Amino acid sequence: MMEEEEEAKERSNRKDHWLSPGIVAKVMSKPLAEKGHHYYKHKGLVRRIIDRYVGEIEMLESKHVVRVDxxxxxxxxxxxxxxxxxxxxxxxxxNARLLSVDTERFSARLRVEKGLYEGRVLEDVEYEDICKVAS
Structure with a gap:
């Protein structure tokens, strides 16, 4: 029963957009790099989301704000x-605490911090499904 619930929750919460305010993301935009901006491979704080797929990112080093898909x-x-x-x-x-990482499987083990699932340990969560929260 538990597994079926998990799978249903997975399907309903798996979306093609993942940005959310308050996370730290790394800019991998080659066009920005080619324009001479020093944002490529630099980290920024997601300030707000525009149209689900575009984030207003405040670069951590320069404090410049850029819009990035x-x-x-x-x-x-x-x-x-x-x-x-x-x-x-x-x-x-x-929000969850990072307990460990499996570098071969690109996955992590987490413990949910607050809310309905507080204390629940999640095994084998893919790196791309989690993101650092700004401190």
Whole structure:
């Protein structure tokens, strides 16, 4: 029974957009790099979301604010013990503590921090489904 509920929750919460305010993402935009901006492979704080797929990103180093499509952003994995937001899948929207990472499987083990699922340990969550929360 539990597994079926999990699968249903996974399906209903798996979306093609994952940006959310308050997370730290890495800018992977080649066009921005080619224009001479020093944002490529730099991290920024997602300030707000425009049309679900575009984020207003405040670059951590320069404090410049740029608009970037989520396709040109990458999730950031904090150090073990750091706080992440589940940005896609069954527990989308939950904040969780990073317990460990499996570098071969590109996945993480998390413990949900607050809310309905507080204390629940999530195994084998893909890196792309979690993102560092700004401290």
């Amino acid at each position: 989520q396709a040109e952003l990458e999730t950031v994995i904090p150090q073990i013990g750091g706080l992440v937001r589940v940005v896609n899948g069954a527990y989308r929207g939950s």
